[in-house]
Amino acid sequence: MTEAEFEALRVFLKSRSGLALSPDKRYLVESRLAAVCTRFKIDNLSQLVREIRAGRASALEKATIEAMTTNETFFFRDKAPFDLFQDVLLPKYLKERAATRRLRIWCAAASSGQEPYSLAMILKEAAPRMPGWHVEIVATDISTEVLEKARVGVYNQFEVQRGLPIRFLVKYFKQVGDQWQIAPEIRSMVDFRYLNLIEDFNRLGQFDIVYCRNVLIYFDANLKADVLRRIAHVMAPDGALLLGASETVLGITDTLTLDPAHRGLYAKTAPAAAPKKLAVGIG
Incomplete structure (x- = not known):
């Protein structure tokens, strides 16, 4: 994934979910979206970005947003x-x-x-x-x-x-x-x-x-x-x-x-x- 592709993902995630990723979070994007690539039979993150830019795969867009959402929680958290x-x-x-x-x-x-x-x-x-x-x-x-x-x-x-x-x-x-x-x-x-x-x-x-x-x-x-x-x-x-x-x-x-x-x-x-x-x- 190139810098331009990573920037495109940052813009997409912020516009669709509000998630503001700093440039040093590239490793997080790559690790979480690898599973999305596997699920949708996409070869790599560069292809994933191309698919999102094309705007034809709403299921892929949704899966990308959900993969980047942090779902840390537990009962009576922080008490x-x-x-x-x-x-x-x-x-x-x-x-x-x-x-x-x-x-x-x-x-x-x-x-x-x-x-x-x-x-x-x-x-x-x-x-x-x-x-x-x-x-x-x-x-x-x-x-x-x-x-x-x-x-x-x-x-x-x-x-x-x-x-x-x-x-x-x-x-x-x-x-x-x-x-x-x-x-x-x-x-x-x-x-x-x-x-x-x-x-x-x-x-x-x-x-x-x-x-x-x-x-x-x-x-x-x-x-x-x-x-x-x-x-x-x-x-x-x-x-x-x-x-x-x-x-x-x-x-x-x-x-x-x-x-x-x-x-x-x-x-x-x-x-x-x-x-x-x-x-x-x-x-």
Whole structure:
């Protein structure tokens, strides 16, 4: 693959997925796309680039984007965002939404489902405190392959050992051979949908809580600002956004404000008060 071909791939991936690859990531492209070449019976990466430039193979384009998508996730990843949900956000919204008994949660870039399922298990544990509540968890991702895995809810031994408390494994999973399938009542709590974050997502509706963790790090500054602005737009006025531990809105957008008491938690920035007019007397 020549430098020009690598640059063409970088442009293609950024325009179609938002992924901003630095020049030193050529090795990553070559290693991940080798499997795509094998799958589509393509001789080499140069031919793959030619096929993409021709624009005739949508399946190949989709496979190329999915191969370059990072799907690292595990149950209760980083723990703190889930403790925050259980101990701070859920009690807050149980009180503030008592009249409607409705709560909407969005997990953006949900990958193979461990994040939304972790939230679903917390909610299942809280069910005795929530009679009559309607809670919707919408989980989205750009990869149809990982979304299908998420919908099935089957995980191997390594995946259930990463962060999942043993009591939840025993309570909410059934062993099937050497795999573990999450219980139907947990799977039914999550609505998995395809979504590309660089595209409009207003159709998803308004959310009380948004998890968008460890995805903005792959975007450039302009796209980060755009995605954050649009996330703020679909948040309820008192909504909450949780970002990854290494992510921030500082210096990127003023539509969201950090909660000083909780790392990684953001609220919509309150609109500035209109300046008061001075009264002018006429004597």
